[in-house]
Amino acid sequence: MLVMNNIGKVYQTDMVQTHALRDFNLQVNEGEFIAVTGPSGSGKTTFLNIAGMLEGYSSGQYMLDGIDVGKLNDNQRADLRNQKIGFIFQGFNLIPDLNLYENVEVPLRYRGVKAAERKRRIENCLEQVGLAGRAKHLPQQLSGGQQQRVAIARALAGEPRFLLADEPTGNLDSLMARQVMELLEQINRDGATIVMVTHDPELARRTPRNIQIVDGQVADFTLYQGKGAASQALKSQVGA
Amino acid sequence: MFAHYLDLAWRSLKATPLATSLMALAIAIGIGVTMVSLSVYHMMSADPIPSKSSKLYAVQLQVMDEGQTYHSADDIPFQLTFLDAKNLYQTLNIDKKVVMFKSGFAVHVNNPEVSPMLQTTRLITREFFAMFELNFLYGGVWSQSQADNAAPVTVIDETIAQKLFGRSDVVGESIYLAQRRYQVVGVTKEWQPNVKMYDLNNGAFADAERIFIPFSHAAAYEIDTWGNTNGWKREEINNFTDKMNSEMLWTQFWVELENDKEQQALATQLDNYIQTQQDLGRFNRKTREFSLRNVTEWLEYNNVVSEDNKVMIGLSFMFLAVCLANIIGLLLAKFLKRAPDVGVRRALGASKTQVFYQHLVEVALLGFMGGVIGIVFAQLGLWGIRKTSHVYESLATMDVSMLLAAPSIAIVTCILAGLYPAWIVCKTSPATYLKVQ
Ligand SMILES: Nc1ncnc2c1ncn2[C@@H]1O[C@H](COP(=O)(O)OP(=O)(O)OP(=O)(O)O)[C@@H](O)[C@H]1O
Ligand SMILES: [Mg+2]
16 A cells, blocks of 8 residues: 655755655555564664655655645645544644643544544543543553553544554553553454554564654664574674 | 634744744734824724714705816815805705804803913804714703894803813803803713714814804804815905805705605705806806715715825834734744754644644734734824824824724734745754754
């Protein structure tokens, strides 16, 4: 469903040019669950943002469901995002003025879901992340882990076909992290395609396909079995 | 979605009470000032008699000698001489015509408990009531023979009746105008056109008269005018008869015409009248000049709404613009602070349009609040103006259309002020705020 050909992304700040992505090639098929790993600053978030059409790219081609994203205007991208894509951000990004219920409601409102259906889905999702009792709380009244779970509930409520998750378990203890992982696996089984950035090797191992981003480029490890091969490939790629 | 945006807007405004009240106050002051000048203008320029403003015509004659000028746009005097008014009334072949002037008396009744009062009075011919649409509550206008015989009869309005008798059904009662006893033959409903179009020469916004007596009394009882008398030539005036026969200008003459044909016919008659007068040695200009202006044209010609009023409106709108310029900065700061939330909303499926719309609803709500407070300010301002002069009593008020205009103007101008900040905030790339941990 997602095909990126030679995507490049250059950030121009004052005098410095940062090549966040270069010659980035990736194909994600419908129904896949991919874990993305890579060192800090390697371009993982940049990749997710481009995949989610939150950011443009400097060069290359990005096809989503056969549509050339580069040819869409802003409103068309918003539409597409609205219909297909769900986000779990690295920094939760809850809206501070809205309570949990309303935060989860945001994507549903923009999708035009009817009030009764919204209520059903929101309650269901908050239940799934174990926060049903706190629907009226504001984000700042919650711990980091709880906020992370709200962000997950918000992404799930939209029932996206394509879920982009940036370290969804970063702030959770291992038990909670496993529960979230199970949730993601569940919706993946239900048909959602998931790309998840994670630093947790244990979680990465649970997904059928891992890719590593190093220096803005992809190293796809599904071809290699076992850790040794992976690290070898990594070494050869970074030229070590 | 609108209700949702309204809810979001309300919360956002509530979240920053200080900034919100400052902005609302700025709008309110601007709106208050604007509404004060707009309301006065609105009342000044409102059509005083919408059903007839194109049918009632003021008649003017160029009575002055060659070379004489007058302070009107076309040099024709605003008023007529008593002589011409009387002649025209007698000779013009037209049903609806009225000649009149303003006078006044000390008014009292045979009741020591009611103290006498000084009241302006209008000397009119019978047609006045029908032509200017006064409504009778009781009785009616005097008869033609009463007018011809200068019978002491009068029509008063309900407020005078109340003051003198404590009730309004007073047909048949007697009142005294100065020392003369008059019988009340009719009581009219209170009548106060916003502009006293029938006698602009004596205060366009002055109170309408509430006591009416037959025009024939002027000659019969030597009743002089309380209005302006304009002389344009040296004349020796020793008594009232001299004044009535003089070239001094102090009467008003109106006709009601249904169509162009009637207007044409009247024009011919006026031209003939001037010609006959020329034969008598008057009207010795080379050209025969007269003019027929309907109410609308008459108000325009008399500059009832002066340029000053229009300048005032311009200035007050400029003041409003300054108030709004101030809130643009505040709005920009407020919206930009919220840019990260906007980024999240965009990422979760909001289009730029939706974000833009959300922010405009917020400024519109702010404008509405400012507009409502602005009405209070405007009422205070108008109250102050009414206190300064009696003339403004009926002018410095807000009618329904102005009450509705205030929040509308506030909302529209606020949306204008909010366009730029809203555009800035919806234009920022959603990703910018999402990366930072
Ligand atoms: N808006 C920006 N302007 C300039 N440079 C940027 C911007 N966003 C990212 N970068 C740079 O691009 C590179 C990739 O950043 P990115 O956020 O994608 O890394 P990451 O892999 O998500 O890192 P982490 O694991 O720490 O989240 C970094 O060098 C970063 O400094
Ligand atoms: Mg990142």
